[in-house]
Amino acid sequence: MTAAPKVPKYYAVRTELERIVDTLEVGDAVPAERDLAERFAVSRETVRQAFHELLVEGRIERRGRGTVVAAPKLVQPLSLLSYTEGAISHGRVPGRLLVTWEDIVGDDELCGELQIARGSTVMHLERVLLADGAKLGLESTFLPWDRFGSFTDTFDPTTSLYAAIREAGVTFGSANERIETVLASPREATLLETTTAMPMLLMHRRSLDVDGRPIEKVRSLYRGDRVAFEAILRE
Structure with missing residues (x-):
């Protein structure tokens, strides 16, 4: 029996981050990278990669020093x-x-x-x-x-x-x-x-x-x- 492929850490974080974003409204602040790294027990670099993918997809956006939920495309x-x-x-x-x-x-x-x-x-x-x-x-x-x-x-x-x-x-x-x-x-x-x-x-x-x-x-x-x-x- 073939073993299921291992899910990369950043992808698991991304999935959880998407769930968080889905509970928020446009303009609401997204939890900081440091807080998410502690919550999921991963490095900030791992969280940063998940953030980057959602930024590229337009789900979130940078605003000042923070990150907020983006408006729909x-x-x-x-x-x-x-x-x-x-x-x-x-x-x-x-x-x-x-x-x-x-x-x-x-x-x-x-x-x-x-x-x-x-x-x-x-x-x-x-x-x-x-x-x-x-x-x-x-x-x-x-x-x-x-x-x-x-x-x-x-x-x-x-x-x-x-x-x-x-x-x-x-x-x-x-x-x-x-x-x-x-x-x-x-x-x-x-x-x-x-x-x-x-x-x-x-x-x-x-x-x-x-x-x-x-x-x-x-x-x-x-x-x-x-x-x-x-x-x-x-x-």
């Missing part, structure tokens, strides 16, 4: 909804912090994807995405300046870009998206108040209007501990 639909619409649909308060707003000369690849002449001016907008004040993602959007250059004088970067595009008379028709897992650069980790060890979800999107004309190219980086994506599939 923001589940974003894979659709032509804007980030604002997706957040509101889940009862969250969306927000944005402007990082960069500049006009750049598009390289050959970018101009090709936006179907504009080589060397054309492209508007680059980089913003931190918020939900209930928490930093969830970093969005970098590229727009053809000859089509959306007026936004320099009219657009409020703390609001929904998709709403502004629609108000300009442009109707979204389709989008191509690719999602992969990556680690953040030091700059990105700083902007999102996390570490370079935190798994991230990287989304590349290219949106077209109803006539098949490119609207935007977007690179969005989301904290894996705070955001998830879902899609509705039909035959």
Whole structure:
């Protein structure tokens, strides 16, 4: 008879820690590593490993010198909804912090994807995405300046870009998206108040209007501990 595999100490601690978290409310303090190490008669390093896994999964989060129960992940639909619409649909308060707003000369690849002449001016907008004040993602959007250059004088970067595009008379028709897992650069980790060890979800999107004309190219980086994506599939 084959013996059952031995359960690692950290995993047993993690299981108990999950049970503790399930009894608490969002924002409640989680017992300190030292207290848990004494309770379970293990080293603090063992407890720290269990903490790390729950941090990555978004069950708990660091707040100051302590650890608290985290809010549920923001589940974003894979659709032509804007980030604002997706957040509101889940009862969250969306927000944005402007990082960069500049006009750049598009390289050959970018101009090709936006179907504009080589060397054309492209508007680059980089913003931190918020939900209930928490930093969830970093969005970098590229727009053809000859089509959306007026936004320099009219657009409020703390609001929904998709709403502004629609108000300009442009109707979204389709989008191509690719999602992969990556680690953040030091700059990105700083902007999102996390570490370079935190798994991230990287989304590349290219949106077209109803006539098949490119609207935007977007690179969005989301904290894996705070955001998830879902899609509705039909035959």
